[in-house]
Amino acid sequence: LKPSTGFLASSISSSVNPQQTKTLKHLLEGSKLAGASISATGEMALVTISEVDTQTEKSSYQRRVVQLNNNKILATYRNSEVSQLQWMPKGNKLSYLYSGSVWVYNFDNGTEVEIVKGLNEISSYTWSPTEQHVIYYVNEKPEEQKGDFRRILTMEDRQPGWRNRQFLYAVDIKTGKHQRLTWGNKSTMMHDISADGSKLLFSTSYEEYLERPFTKQNLYQLNLSTGVLDTIWTDKLFGLSVNYSPNGEQLLAIGAPLAFGNIGVNVSDDKIPNGYDNQAYIFDMESRNIEAITRDFNPTIQDAYWSKLSNTIYFNTVDEDKNSLYEYNPKKNKFVKLNVSEEMIQSVDFANDKPIALYTGSGSASWSKAYQLNLKTNSSVLVDNTDALNYTEVQFGETKNWSFISSQGQKVTGYYYLPPNFESNKKYPTIVYYYGGTSPVGRDFGGRYPMHYYAANGFVVLVLNPSGTIGFGQDFSAAHVNAWGKITADEIIEGTQKFCAENQFVDDKKVGCMGASYGGFMTMYLLTQTDVFA
16 A cells, blocks of 8 residues: 555654553453452462453453462363352352252362252352352243333333342252242342351342432341241331341441431531441341441441451451451451552452451552452462463553642542653643542552553543542541532542642643543533633
């Protein structure tokens, strides 16, 4: 082909230097860590790797079992051979579904056994801690409505699949007998099984359009031996996720600040607390007393694990713009932040028999990895670094912290990405990114938008976490409630102006703004409030 007019041969150069910047290929292709879990003994890990076929654009998965003391791969499962692989509560046994049956492979003695048959309608399953039962869900679909008219039962009935219902079943491993546990016109959701395997917690929920947040929850305890059903609570406006304490005498409940009235609320000036700023509560089964253990703890609770070994609780939290792990001692009412190797903890799984956990995480300039965490020494060991194949030769620009004090006296934190080979005497176009809703923009490596990819294309990227986001304390997150974007927009505009004024490398005539979900609404709103953004 003849080059177009103005083509300069000198504009093309070659090099044997493997260093490169981040591209779409790094984002979409290659093997990537997708998850990890640990066996009951703490000796083995199940690591899931995903890979996109560049021809079909479909994802495939490889799951491999790794011996943690030497990183030796013991077994590999590819694609759809088996599904729903999970470690059993005891030993180094892996269970999975295959052709409507639950199978178990024991890595300690090398045996494979078909445990349960006839589960063709199963949607998911869980082992009881004693391994006496498998509890499983069956999804029931209604008959299709025929004719020209459709009756809408509630506003939610407009949603696809709203009429589907999930119910719980149990199979006794010794007898092979299946038993249906729940019925009704509402789906049932299992929360936990007691450590002795005798009791099960489940809930139902229903719409209530007259009160925020417009649904109510009922929580029940079912005795698996006698079939006796106890009601824990009914008509709770703010639903919670619930787990047993190791001795079964208490419940650890995670939910909104208003879940138990004002007991979990910590806001000033008659503010309305943010319903997404999840708190942790300890509910005593006998006395029905409730303790709001995180009321004065700023990080927001994502999930929790109550260890039977130490009787301490481990929390995975939204901690400002990071996801951090904390250990909580119920007797001393004390939180201790654990030393982990990444800024953003994506998942964490705990061994039943040893003080060891397995977590996955990433950072603003660190791709996803899996680590083994010794809970006694508070030290981490790398288990999987699959993504290094994509990024070892990729050059990233610096990521720096930045914050400002708004005209209302509020500290707003953020951080910014610089292009690789950044030159401070140059002017760079800048992207301002935010969510603006109830969650902060965390420092994970991927995220909804790839900041390093924009930086590699010559942009400075400023990320702001304005008032209203969780993880900074209840007072900070409450600013979002009923504000309808006003406070958020004002802080984004003011922060952008101050960032441009403080940094001469920003081309203030070429500043763009972007966000998704609430951030999409915020982008449209911002363009009606300012001319700062080009």
